[in-house]
Amino acid sequence: MQNFPTISILTETKAVEPIITEGKIVGVVTKDKTGKKKHYYSKIVTDCSGYTAIIRKQLPSDIFPKINQVSREETIVSCREIIQTKEEHSFQKQMRIELHPELPPPGYFWIFSKGKTKLNVGVGWLINEQNKKINPSDVLEKIREKIFP
Ligand SMILES: Cc1cc2nc3c(=O)[nH]c(=O)nc-3n(C[C@H](O)[C@H](O)[C@H](O)COP(=O)(O)OP(=O)(O)OC[C@H]3O[C@@H](n4cnc5c(N)ncnc54)[C@H](O)[C@@H]3O)c2cc1C
Structure with missing residues (x-):
């Protein structure tokens, strides 16, 4: 053995x-x-x-x-929240990746269902010169408010 x-x-x-x-x-x-x-x-x-x-x-x-160290151009910033909805949400058993105008490119918003009234939502993008000063938690708040007011 x-x-x-x-x-x-x-x-x-x-x-x-x-x-x-x-x-x-x-x-x-x-x-x-x-x-x-x-x-x-x-x-x-x-x-x-x-x-x-x-x-x-x-x-x-x-x-x-x-x-080597990870270079700045290979870095993705992100912000994620676990949210609770008052009623059953409409994304049951779904994993969604979405594009929204609030997101700086190249970025996306995700919604991952975590149960009947719970969701994992977040935003992320690859850092570049144009988007490096944009705060991911501000962008997430805007999109979250739009979809889950
Ligand atoms: C928004 C976003 C979306 C992504 N989407 C994808 C995707 O779709 N597909 C894909 O393949 N990859 C994706 N990635 C990349 C993927 O998440 C990473 O490549 C992967 O998580 C790296 O794994 P890791 O184990 O090296 O590090 P991590 O998952 O970051 O794990 C590192 C761990 O080490 C711990 N740690 C840190 N410092 C210390 C310390 N000093 N002592 C002890 N522990 C420590 C941390 O707490 C953490 O638990 C995404 C990343 C982001 C940010």
Whole structure:
């Protein structure tokens, strides 16, 4: 029988920085909700922090020249809300992607049904020079007010 390593999930804990020794990443420093820091050592460190890139962005480029950061043009901004309707909404079991004039291109509005009176609604767009100052929560509010007054 194969032996699997034990996996521990640390909830309410953030990775804060890599531990680098002799040009190699050998672990991470974490911080729990009380602010207490701990050092963890491992053979492999996988940064799964998404856009935050908490480990990736702290790697010295002279030691890790091939690790790129996400460029601004590849970044999508978004804002999402879970909303409750007073009566059963008309989007039961639907996942919709819509275009609205309030949205800066290239962007879209989504409606995902989450039950009879609950919905996940949001807006998102790829950032460019023309839309970089537009606030997603303002745009979401306008479209949400229009569809779910
Ligand atoms: C509006 C929008 C629409 C999208 N639509 C699509 C789509 O239709 N199809 C598609 O394929 N992709 C889509 N994407 C992209 C997709 O969401 C991402 O590519 C994907 O979620 C990235 O996954 P990930 O696991 O790398 O990061 P994430 O899903 O961002 O997960 C990162 C996790 O790390 C946690 N974290 C962050 N910092 C730390 C830290 N310091 N310590 C510990 N944990 C941390 C975060 O809380 C989060 O849970 C969309 C993105 C957006 C914004």
